Amino acid sequence: MTFYGWFTIVAFVVILTALALPLGSYMARVYTGERVILTPIFATPERLLYRFMRVDPERGQDWKAYAKSLIIFSLAGWLFLYLVLRTQDAPWVPHLLNPLGYHSPPWNVTFNITSSFMTNTNWQYYSGETTLSYLSQMIGLTVQNWLSAGVGIVVAVALVRGIVGRSGKSIGNFWQDLVRTILYVLAPLSVFVALVLASQGVIANFSDYLVVHTITGLTQTVAMGPVAPQLSIKMLGTNGGGFFNTNSAHPFENPSQFTNFFEMLAVLIIPAALIFMYGRMTGNRRQGHAIYATVMIMFLGAVIVAYIAEAHGSPAQHAAGLHTGVISGSGGGNMEGKEQRFGIAGSALFDVITTVTSCGAVNSAIESFTGIGGAVPFANLSASEVIFGGVGTGLYSILLYVLLAVFIGGLMVGRTPEWLGKKLEAREIKLAGLGILITPLAALFCTALATATKGGRASIAEVALSKAGGNTPQGFSETFYAYLSQANNNGSAFAGYTGFVQPNAGNLGAHGITFADVLGSFDMMLARYAPILFALAVAGALAGKKVSRAGLGTMRTDNPTFVILLIGVIVLVGALTFFPALLLGPIVQGLTGHLY
Amino acid sequence: MKTLRGKTWFRESITSILAMIIFVVLGGLLYPFAIEGISQVAFPGDANGQQIHLDGKLVGSKLIGQRFATPVLESDGKPKEVEGVVMTVPDPRYFQTRPSATEGGSDNAAASTFSNRGPNSTRTEEADAKNIKAYLDLNMAPTKQPYDPNLTVAKIPVDAVNTSASGLDPEISPANAWIQAYRVAAVRHLARATVDALISKYTSGRGLGFSGEPGVNVLELNLALDRIDS
Numbered sequence: 001m002t003f004y005g006w007f008t009i010v011a012f013v014v015i016l017t018a019l020a021l022p023l024g025s026y027m028a029r030v031y032t033g034e035r036v037i038l039t040p041i042f043a044t045p046e047r048l049l050y051r052f053m054r055v056d057p058e059r060g061q062d063w064k065a066y067a068k069s070l071i072i073f074s075l076a077g078w079l080f081l082y083l084v085l086r087t088q089d090a091p092w093v094p095h096l097l098n099p100l101g102y103h104s105p106p107w108n109v110t111f112n113i114t115s116s117f118m119t120n121t122n123w124q125y126y127s128g129e130t131t132l133s134y135l136s137q138m139i140g141l142t143v144q145n146w147l148s149a150g151v152g153i154v155v156a157v158a159l160v161r162g163i164v165g166r167s168g169k170s171i172g173n174f175w176q177d178l179v180r181t182i183l184y185v186l187a188p189l190s191v192f193v194a195l196v197l198a199s200q201g202v203i204a205n206f207s208d209y210l211v212v213h214t215i216t217g218l219t220q221t222v223a224m225g226p227v228a229p230q231l232s233i234k235m236l237g238t239n240g241g242g243f244f245n246t247n248s249a250h251p252f253e254n255p256s257q258f259t260n261f262f263e264m265l266a267v268l269i270i271p272a273a274l275i276f277m278y279g280r281m282t283g284n285r286r287q288g289h290a291i292y293a294t295v296m297i298m299f300l301g302a303v304i305v306a307y308i309a310e311a312h313g314s315p316a317q318h319a320a321g322l323h324t325g326v327i328s329g330s331g332g333g334n335m336e337g338k339e340q341r342f343g344i345a346g347s348a349l350f351d352v353i354t355t356v357t358s359c360g361a362v363n364s365a366i367e368s369f370t371g372i373g374g375a376v377p378f379a380n381l382s383a384s385e386v387i388f389g390g391v392g393t394g395l396y397s398i399l400l401y402v403l404l405a406v407f408i409g410g411l412m413v414g415r416t417p418e419w420l421g422k423k424l425e426a427r428e429i430k431l432a433g434l435g436i437l438i439t440p441l442a443a444l445f446c447t448a449l450a451t452a453t454k455g456g457r458a459s460i461a462e463v464a465l466s467k468a469g470g471n472t473p474q475g476f477s478e479t480f481y482a483y484l485s486q487a488n489n490n491g492s493a494f495a496g497y498t499g500f501v502q503p504n505a506g507n508l509g510a511h512g513i514t515f516a517d518v519l520g521s522f523d524m525m526l527a528r529y530a531p532i533l534f535a536l537a538v539a540g541a542l543a544g545k546k547v548s549r550a551g552l553g554t555m556r557t558d559n560p561t562f563v564i565l566l567i568g569v570i571v572l573v574g575a576l577t578f579f580p581a582l583l584l585g586p587i588v589q590g591l592t593g594h595l596y
Numbered sequence: 597m598k599t600l601r602g603k604t605w606f607r608e609s610i611t612s613i614l615a616m617i618i619f620v621v622l623g624g625l626l627y628p629f630a631i632e633g634i635s636q637v638a639f640p641g642d643a644n645g646q647q648i649h650l651d652g653k654l655v656g657s658k659l660i661g662q663r664f665a666t667p668v669l670e671s672d673g674k675p676k677e678v679e680g681v682v683m684t685v686p687d688p689r690y691f692q693t694r695p696s697a698t699e700g701g702s703d704n705a706a707a708s709t710f711s712n713r714g715p716n717s718t719r720t721e722e723a724d725a726k727n728i729k730a731y732l733d734l735n736m737a738p739t740k741q742p743y744d745p746n747l748t749v750a751k752i753p754v755d756a757v758n759t760s761a762s763g764l765d766p767e768i769s770p771a772n773a774w775i776q777a778y779r780v781a782a783v784r785h786l787a788r789a790t791v792d793a794l795i796s797k798y799t800s801g802r803g804l805g806f807s808g809e810p811g812v813n814v815l816e817l818n819l820a821l822d823r824i825d826s
Contacts, residue, residue, distance in 0.1 A: 007806045053614045054607075069608050076612035080620070130707050139624035146623040175611065182619070191631070198635040201659055204643040205632065209706055212656050215822065216664050216687050221706040222657055224645065228635060229628040246708040249761035251659040252645065256800065257808025313754070316713075316720035320728060322757060323750040329771030330753035331809050336720060337710050340694065340755050340767040341800065343809030347761075364761045365710035374715070461712060465719065474714040496712040505707065595718045 001311045002326055005345030009303055012261070012349060013296070016268055023269060024276025024288070030184045031157050031177065032281065042183045049179050057179075060170025063540025066158055067533055069174035070151060074118060074529070077147055082114045084140040088133050098133035099208045100506060105131055108512035109500045115521035117141055119528035120148035120358055120390055122234070122241030122491040123482075123520060125498060125512070129223035129244050130505035134206055141241060142230045146190075149237025150181045152358075152392030155532050156274055157181075159396045160281050162539025163420060166547055171539045185270070186236060193266050194232035200262075201255030204228035227252055235266035238390040240360035240491045248350070248363040249339055260346050260363060267359045271388040274395045282420055286558035291398060294566045298387045299356055302376050306348040309373035310334050315593040334373070337365025348373065351492075355380040358390025360491030367478070367494040371590025374477070377492065378586050381484045382578040383570055384439045390489060396535040398570075400432040402557065403538070405569045407432075409555045409562070418554050421547035428541050435534030440577040442527040443487035446519055447480045447581065455515030461496030472596050477585035484578075486520045487527040648815065656815050660705045661766040664690035664818060686734055688783050690818045691768070691776050694755055695727050698763035711759040727757040735779050743778035751775070767811025770799055784825065794820050 029036050050057050061069065087093075088104040105113065109125055116123040117140075128137065154177035162171045198204045203224060210222040227243045231253055234241055244250040254260055272292070279288020311333040313324025326332045333344035342350065347364035354361045355377035366377055380387060386398040403419060407429050410417025417424040450456030457463055460478050463470030478497040485492055499516035503509050556562060635643035646658040656662050665684035667675035676683045681700035686692050697711035698704035713720040728749055737743050753771040768776075773795045781788040798816045802808050 004802060004806050008808075011806060049618060052618055053611050055611055065604070068604065069611075072605070072608045073612040073615060076609070076616050080616050127707065127709070138628050139620050142628060143620050143624040147619060175615070178615075182623070187627075190627075194631045195634060195638075198631065198643055199639045201642045201646055203645045204635040205645075207644065210645065210647070210654060210657070212654050212662070214662050214664070215650070215655055215818065216666050216690065218663060218665065218667070218682075218684065218702075220656070220660075220662050220703065222645065222660055223706050223708075226628050226632055228643070229631040244708050246710060246762040249710070250708050251661075251762060251764055251766055255659050256803060258803030261803050261807040314715035314720065316715055316717060317724060317754065317758070319721045320724035320757075321749045322724060322728070322752065322754055324754055327753065327771055329774060330755060330769040332754055334715065335754040335758035336713060336715075337759060337761045339761045339765050340769055340811040341765075341808050346808045365712060367710070367712045367714060368720070370715040467718060474717060494712070495710050589714070589716045592716065595716050595721055
């Protein structure tokens, strides 16, 4: 561990908070229809979009209508993406946008990719540079990077409206929220981030792959592509699907020490801003600050553990005789699967940021993290996307937990629970409980199925590679992480786990592993859309409720006591559901120096 | 009531299709083309991968690590291949990049990949041990003494032995470069101070003064060494 490492972590938190505060206020104004700085530029295009899409943006929707629009739109997106990927080698695709003449990926892998990008998961069994054409990356994946981020954010906005709403059943208009999210929030940020990254070495071209003749007489082929535009929305929308196989570890996706820091900010800026937006929309900013404090405490805990564990080094390194301490000119630590320019702190911090959110981008190999360092992303995922979480998903998930915490707090003091002046009744609590439990349920069910069946074992790299035939904590971790990550719509991986066998670049002779592909798709879709529906239903249930003034007996949700209660509830739910499984995988590795 | 409901589904489906069309045009075509256009004009070097040319020939990208190795030749003069991969030996005259898990350990920049070896895996230990031996061998003078008199297993910086994440890491740690400087200076008959000066020159600093670790760009360093020689 170094001074610079700790300083990076502190600087990150300070800069993030300073940037998220004004963005949160800006977003609150966008969604309440107030005039913002970009209104003069976007008001006309916004109107034209509504006219083209034939929607009346002023027509309020109740939660069912809102959900209906969302589901139909998602379905349309799914079909379009599937078609784009399956017609990758069609004759109408111009050479410029498929310079290497890649064939379409097989149906089962395409099924998984499609479900993955539509649900904001961006789980990747394929590797970009050997599987997809530039056109597929652009109109297929980049488009879903925008839309899945937009869909996540609008659900959070709708839930907040339901919580604070005082007039009838409307929770807003899906189309208006979506268009505003994309025009006023995602687009300006994305253009800015893309241009900054492109100026630092993230490539942006349509070239053929380069052929290099090295000074020692070898040849090297270097993959190219339109990376910068996709990369910026991948980070901002907490999508996380890499243009290249090694994602943000690839020098063309993350070329320098500076871009690493910049990309980390891009991932967390919107989830952090949304929390402040919530505070503003409730009319009491302290509500937002309390949630921000809650998630920040859990976030910092994760960062500190991961940094210390990775700086310590791994049992395998020590067995080989390596010295993993800091020496002059080297930061030491577990550098297996990490890049020199990011070092240990830059890798550990990036890893925590992308696993607390639903981003799932990686700048280092999570499978090569130490036992305890690797338990951190597991724990982050076990908290079900509430520590900042994905754009929108994080906010609506933690608001469901807030509801639960208020309910439990109410039981403790023996009063009818009240939240922001609204009485909580059986219906909301049931819906919130279901919304919270569906993700762990999907993750554990799929893990159990994949661990217990032959079909599941085919995907485990450890089965073929390790001496113990995959019956190792590592083999279990691969499977568990795969379905936990997909259920949380995260997309990071213990990347040994695979659902795609690809002997050649360009998909000739490639085949998917149907079991893993389809089970994963089911996992992602269920854990994405069920909580969305429950969150919207909660919004609907709360929207029409009368608001009463807070009395002496009302439990406050904006003070440190509530922060502690909320952390307790989150940790309790996560620990109770996942602890036994976590013990079998990463924790057992972290507690032993044994090699197997 | 039933027809009304049918109408909603129909209307929302039409809107969804129209929305997909417009978002594909805006987000999937206009946006990437605009970013590419601006980048190609404003920062063409960066947008095209920071290519480095030598005598009009493309010798690499500054950002992509490569092997500085020569092919092993069979007795008939052809490069030796094992399972389709050309066998190479590192060239001691050049600084060497970090181990790579890409196909054939060759910094294959058309298919980046992690090693995915676990922290408690015997495979990790075996790979580390193999890389330690290779590093010691490479930095061993013909006199059977290491070029760097202080070099022992415990002194080897971790980045010299552990596989990089992308398999294409263009940089090595300064500590790794200082050890290799003894070898490169001896083989090229240069003063070590000259080589160390070049190392400092091609070491990237921390981002914003604090983010990340300094790294030495191996390709730039090697090209600079060749310029001194000629």
